[in-house]
Amino acid sequence: MSSAMLTRPYSQAANAPNAVLELDSIMKEYAGKPPVRVLHDVNLRIAAGELVAIVGPSGSGKSTMMNIIGTLDRPTRGDVLIEGQSTASLSDAKLAGLRADRIGFVFQQFHLLSGISATDNVSTGLLYRGIKRSERARRSVRALEMVGLGHRVDHRPGQLSGGERQRVAIARALVGDPSIVLADEPTGNLDSKTSDEIVELMLELNDAGSTIVVITHDNELADRLPRSVRVLDGHIDSDTGANRTDTGANTGAQR
């Protein structure tokens, strides 16, 4: 059952004229005296089917970059294109729609709702799409099976281990079949064994077609992923996939 889930169809980067995600000359300043410039002229393309690590030391601007990629934050200058669509001129409500439809988020602290079951938590990932509750529940159970939690559907977050909670969060990000999943330090609160399992899950999901961006300060973790974008002091220092993104490689297939 879960292996069937994993062979979820996905659009091919090779066929897509545009990258799933494109950062075009992003500059981000936080207001203040003087203003704090956190990102300097960042350009990045991520194609469908990629699994990319954005790696860098603490304070280098990774979370800021993720929030901008995920349209939770707006850049001071530059544009974010999601599946070729510019977001610079979109209203707040339109951006929310875009997030509901195309972007999945995973956070270091899991950010699950404590009072409700794993299924209901995952189901929140479809809540703002106007999908009926029964249909949401059906898809949520499938997503939980996909992350290996088919036996924990009725458990509440308090009854789950850290690794299991993060799997629930990952299922919530995936349940809407988004164009791109953004995970900010997804293993930051987990021990090394559990971290390994989560990385393994990411690789599997990517194999099955999901486009995933993992933000981490952990170089070892980044090295296990097909492509690493190194961030230093708010700019991209190196990118192991820079030569390939233009052709729209499917890194999942290269593993």
Next chain:
Amino acid sequence: MTTVTGYDHPKATRRSKRSSSRSRLRFIDLIATGLLGLTTRVGRTVLTAGGIAIGIASMVSVMGISSSSRADVLAELDRLGTNLLAVQPGNSLFGDEVTLPDNASARIRRIPATQNAASLTAVQADIVRSDVMPPGRNGGMQVSATEPQLLDTLAGTMTSGRFLTDLDRELPTVVLGSDAADFFGIRSVENRPTILIGEERFAVVGVMDSLVLYPDVDRMALIGYGVAEKLFDTKPAPSTVYLRADPEFVEPVREILGRTVDPESPNSVNITRPSESLSAKAEVNKNLTNMLLGLGAVALVVGGVGIANVMVISVLERRNEIGVRRALGATRRHIAAQFVVESATLATIGGAVGVGLGAAVTVFYAKSQEWTIDVPIESLGLGIAAALIIGALAGLYPAIRAARLDPAEAVRPA
């Protein structure tokens, strides 16, 4: 160029054409999401709703208790009718007792806005049930001469038999008020009962139901004016004329009544409206009620401020939840609506509990006072509606704060 075969699927093409995405939250899901904030924080919900419950309970019980205390008075008023006037002789300018003209009731009946009128005149005579009962032992029963119109004017009904008619004017027939009938042990006219008035035997042709509001009449034995004059020398001047006016013209009738009855000295006529003292009683009650209602409203506003407070704190505590919901696609409106629903539901729960509590207090108190229980239905609906509105208003400010949170900030660790 690397491609992976086997992933081709119609969905892939559909996805790339997916152009406009809109964030949508079904109404039922909005309600469920608002409720979630309450069911996952039961202790807080109970405490916060408690404030509103107390406010609503006090308002509902004040309304219920005051309306129950008034219910009996108002029921009395209803039976009495507010359009009944009583005309009695007053004093002349020099303090002498005056009498009403003999034909006072006929004059009053000529006023177009008068529905009915009838006069009563006290008769100086003793009544006894039979010859065996010694005279003087009549238990305060009073003989009065009256006109056939009295029954309708006082909206009276008969227990048995009939009221006096024009034909009874000169005949030794009598109608008993309910107390008088009880006193003589006459419940029915079936066996042609008689009583002695003075020396004369009178046939009892009717027994009246209790009039309640005119206890005097209940104690009367009523006979015709003709027979009263002939046997007991009764003067035809009425001691009281009762009249029922068209309810719309009670005051105008009252104004011309003096002149109509006694054009020579209109001011020597005493006019009363029996319902007035009762409505005054109810009015006093109402003022007190309004004051207490004001206090209840203050309690309610305090409850509302309490809700607003708790909701503001809740928004601060739930920064991450709000951030995640925004990340999952909630618009600012969705977030605001969630908190308004939560707050309004919180208050409505309080309102429902308060309404129940208030009704219970009313029933308990009214029973202890032996009043007719009257919990106004509209006060129940009003109580719940007031709670809902207060809750929604109290939730507005916290909801706007929640909606304005910067999502990028909100998802960062606290």
